[in-house]
Amino acid sequence: MHKLPINSRGTARRAPTCRHSGLPFLILLLVLHSSCTTTPELGEGTLSGDVPTVRVAVARKVDGITLAVNSAVRIVDDATGEALFRLGASESHRIVPIAGGFKVGDAIVPAARVRVEPDKSGTVVIDGIAYRGRMRLISSQIGNRGFALTAVNIVNLEEYLCGVVGSEMPTRWPLDSLRAQAIAARTYAVYQLKTRPRAGDYDLTNGQECQVYTGLKKENDRVRRVVVETRGLILTHDWKVFQSYFHSTCGGGTVKAKDVFGDPDIRPLSGAKCTYCESSPAYSWSVTFKKDEIRKKLLERNIKVGPIEKIMALNSDHTGRAISLTIFTPPGPISIDAYRFRLAVGSMKIKGTRMTITDAGDSVTFTGKGFGHYLGMCQFGALGMAQANYNAAQILSHYYPGSELTRLYE
Numbered sequence: 001m002h003k004l005p006i007n008s009r010g011t012a013r014r015a016p017t018c019r020h021s022g023l024p025f026l027i028l029l030l031v032l033h034s035s036c037t038t039t040p041e042l043g044e045g046t047l048s049g050d051v052p053t054v055r056v057a058v059a060r061k062v063d064g065i066t067l068a069v070n071s072a073v074r075i076v077d078d079a080t081g082e083a084l085f086r087l088g089a090s091e092s093h094r095i096v097p098i099a100g101g102f103k104v105g106d107a108i109v110p111a112a113r114v115r116v117e118p119d120k121s122g123t124v125v126i127d128g129i130a131y132r133g134r135m136r137l138i139s140s141q142i143g144n145r146g147f148a149l150t151a152v153n154i155v156n157l158e159e160y161l162c163g164v165v166g167s168e169m170p171t172r173w174p175l176d177s178l179r180a181q182a183i184a185a186r187t188y189a190v191y192q193l194k195t196r197p198r199a200g201d202y203d204l205t206n207g208q209e210c211q212v213y214t215g216l217k218k219e220n221d222r223v224r225r226v227v228v229e230t231r232g233l234i235l236t237h238d239w240k241v242f243q244s245y246f247h248s249t250c251g252g253g254t255v256k257a258k259d260v261f262g263d264p265d266i267r268p269l270s271g272a273k274c275t276y277c278e279s280s281p282a283y284s285w286s287v288t289f290k291k292d293e294i295r296k297k298l299l300e301r302n303i304k305v306g307p308i309e310k311i312m313a314l315n316s317d318h319t320g321r322a323i324s325l326t327i328f329t330p331p332g333p334i335s336i337d338a339y340r341f342r343l344a345v346g347s348m349k350i351k352g353t354r355m356t357i358t359d360a361g362d363s364v365t366f367t368g369k370g371f372g373h374y375l376g377m378c379q380f381g382a383l384g385m386a387q388a389n390y391n392a393a394q395i396l397s398h399y400y401p402g403s404e405l406t407r408l409y410e
């Protein structure tokens with residue numbers, strides 16, 4: 001690995017042992033590669049110098065999918081490679097899992113694990129979204145509910161990032177914020193590859209619980225450009241990749257990952273001040289719920305609670321982030337983790353846990369700052385820093401203090 005330490009001013013430099021030296025970070029990145037324009041190689045790679053292959057679940061345990069293709073496609077047995085079904089260029093089929101295989105339209109495909117393999121430049125379209133690479137379909141039995149289908153996109157990491165950057169950040173934002181996003185997302189994916197067992201069916205999911213991935217839907221020239229310019233670059237600390245969380249808006253400062261998810265207490269995830277995200281619509285917010293509605297939502301998540309008399313944030317950290325909430329309810333008060341409460345009541349409405357709570361009789365008003373878990377890079381902060389002419393390395397150095405840029409592969 002080639003290591004690119006970020007110095008105290010936040011500019012990257014090459015380590016003395018590196019073959020290249022003395023060039024500013026972004027000039028180095030302007031060496032163009034064709035990462036988003038080629039189809040990936042077969043084989044699910046490792047992290048040994050080549051571009052790794054990632055396996056992204058794009059449909060999990062669903063009743064069926066609609067498969068369309070824009071070029072000829074083969075469906076092959078995953079174990080043997082034997083072609084079981086062929087689709088012509090403009091065909092579309094409903095695929096439903098059955099015992100030991102799938103129904104494709106009216107035909108039966110007799111293998112519980114198959115790969116959908118397009119022609120060289122073709123894409124696979126699942127439920128209206130086009131994906132690069134190949135698609136593995138898995139039919140599995142779900143208790144006595146019958147069978148479920150999981151679709152896993154097998155795609156190289158650089159092509160995967162082309163589907164993440166525009167899903168996670170508006171592509172009209174300045175290029176340096178997009179470059180920072182590409183590097184943070186690459187780091188996050190590599191961390192998952194390193195830490196998740198390869199024996200599982202996938203390495204990453206496609207939603208907010210991981211990082212949002214929508215295939216070709218949000219890909220454009222700006223996305224391709226920043227992925228190509230940052231090719232192979234990840235963030236490390238003490239030569240190790242770390243979980244490079246990011247979130248929409250911190251509302252004044254990020255927090256220690258150890259305090260939120262119990263992560264190892266390392267400097268890049270120790271929190272940073274942020275004065276750059278005030279342009280975010282979620283910089284400050286307020287939302288009111290009826291107490292009955294809150295109770296209903298908690299009960300739906302199996303959080304047992306009686307009629308709510310009052311909710312208080314009695315346990316907050318020095319940044320104003322509520323750690324736990326106290327709900328006063330017969331027969332006595334209960335304490336609930338604030339993050340869990342937020343997810344249960346609605347994380348798009350209670351946007352973060354840095355909040356105060358005001359009681360108003362039969363309703364409660366939450367007034368807060370920021371959007372997300374407050375860990376790692378603040379995306380609106382990255383926008384603000386880029387608008388203030390900081391480059392991607394400086395943005396990353398600010399939100400992941402003490403981190404280094406490392407080139408995992410050329």
Ligand SMILES: [Zn+2]
Nearest residue numbers: 250274277378
């Ligand atoms: Zn911020």
